[in-house]
Amino acid sequence: MPSHDFLPSEQPVQLLDQDGRRVEDPKRAFPSDEDLLRAHEALVVGRRINEQAYALVRQGRLAVYPSSYGQEACEVAAALVLDDQDWLFPTYRDVVSIIGRGVDPVETLTLLKGDWHCGYDPTEHRVAPQTTPLATQLIHAVGVAHAATLRGEDTVVMAMCGDGATSEGDFHEALNFAAVFKAPVVFFVQNNEYAISVPLARQTVAPSLAHKAVGYGMPGERVDGNDVAALLSVLGDAVHAARSGAGPSLVEAHTYRMQAHTNADDATRYRQDDEVAAWQGRDPLLRSKAYLTGRELLTDERTAEIAAKAEAVATVMRDGLMQDVEPVPGDLFEHVHATPTPQLREQAAFLADELSREKVS
Template sequence: MSHADLLPADVPVQLIDPDGRVTASADALPSPEALLRAHEALVIGRRINDQAYALVRQGRLAVYPSSHGQEACEVAATLVLEQQDWLFPTYRDTVSIVSRGVDPVEVLVLLKGDWHSGYDPVATKVAPQATPLATQLLHAVGVAHAATLRGEDTVVMAMCGDGATSEGDFHEALNFAAVFKAPVVFFVQNNEFAISVPLARQSVAPSLAHKGVGYGVRGQRVDGNDVAALLSVLGAAVEAARSGEGPQLVEAHTYRMQAHTNADDATRYRTDDDVEAWRSRDPLLRSAAYLTAQGLLTDDRVAEMDEKAEQVAAAMRAGLMADVQPDPQELFQHVYAEPTPQLREQAAFLAEELSREDAV
């Protein structure tokens, strides 16, 4: 691979513009079936984001980092993976995990305040959501390298935001992956803000995709609100990693339409006009405009997708509004494979205290 091959394009890849018009060769577009599947995932993803925000207001979730406006990135990241591949998400990637097939209730119990991730990472091939920035990237590289040593056909999709690229773990992960040619796709959702810090205060690189050059990792830029372009670029990156070409770095240019979380006051660092400028680039509207113009998205299909989304939202409400009686003895489970004498002693002490309370 030459040095020039590592450099991303000057302009992010775009196949469909915000008005739903094709901006590249029609042959470059994913199949109609793939685009319809992606659009359905977008509809469900938007409904998940809206429902989760409502559950926060009702006190059923402690916090929710919404990906409203970033759903095209969320769904494309998983739709390009095979069953044996792994997803390493961040705290904002609930929609991506659900698109991978995980029950949204199992995903969201973590944000409700449960002590575990809620789903089985091994069974789902989805790592637990990571709140610390970039720490999951090192774990992703480790899983990819281990799969290579075992001769497994596995690619790892390692997701992060623009803020994570300022962390040391990001650079360590890229370097290790490059040296050992680990089959990892580093997928950066550049949504313009690391909480309240704008991108211009994080990096003066020409783009975040350029950061791969220093490690010998090929970089690519893509319109993060164009689900067709995302499926194409991420799909090619996954295939390159799978075929032995080593790690790939993809930067998607998108925007966080809502606050960092419900606990954040975004008006302190950006204006309503800033947000309004991105409304016309909504990935859901763009996808719908294209599919409708092509005669692929009929009224019946829209109603069917909306109904599926409502069923997901209803299941979320039912599952997350159910009161759970915690078992204090779970404090001592899964700490060690074999409980230590101290843990047994503490568990017995707690059991005795609880029995006294029950007797009162």
């Protein structure tokens, strides 16, 4: 394939403008009404998940929460374009995507509450554990994709990361590995402009993050990360290409983190209010609603049904995380390795001895 075919578009792909009006793009298929309604429902649920999680943080029921408020279109599309046999490799910010794959909301948030190592069974819904170290999951994602190819399985892996992860060595290793072995991976970069407090301009001077794909011999594409229609189209095409044997690709979504990096972050120290305000009008939820309402596809009855579903998910989160769980300290050493190492056995014995001494005293 000629190298120019790898280059992303000059402007991010957009199928719905800021006001919810359709934008014609002859290179991209516009999603069906059914797909857009399903995506809108997931957007509403995703927004409610973010709101409820922040409330649970304030109530002391979550230790930390990395909000995806404003980025829900990316979260929703990443989950919707995958088939049941595919794998999702999320980051710490991708709670909405994980729940979108069918993982129980309470189990999804267990890690962020501070319980257990993961909180859910990764194999049940083919969702890898959330990761807090940047980019480490990308290499694992390529390994799973390559293994599936060797076994002759029809599997595509969606490997998610943020713009900050593209500055890590693991990002380079993952893309190079995937390209060399033609692994069926879609690297999905949610460029929300900041790696905690470090703006994108201090991370790279490349024309875009999608341009990085060219150096590895894979196609890159840019997409409006607040346009759920464009995301469904671009990510859907990338998944289809990977499934068809075309190998990996990189998709960069241009979006914005509306809230702080986590509840422990003070975003006012490194960005201005007018910058945040400029992105409020690009809200993916409002854009989707405007389009569907204008087409008379989103009725009052359907809106009420979606709102009720979103509230039901929030209730599950609230009720589940409000329950106190008696910790079992020995569980720290379970499921680290299939066969415990000598070091793990030594540490477990040390902790057991310490706890027994406390009981005696």
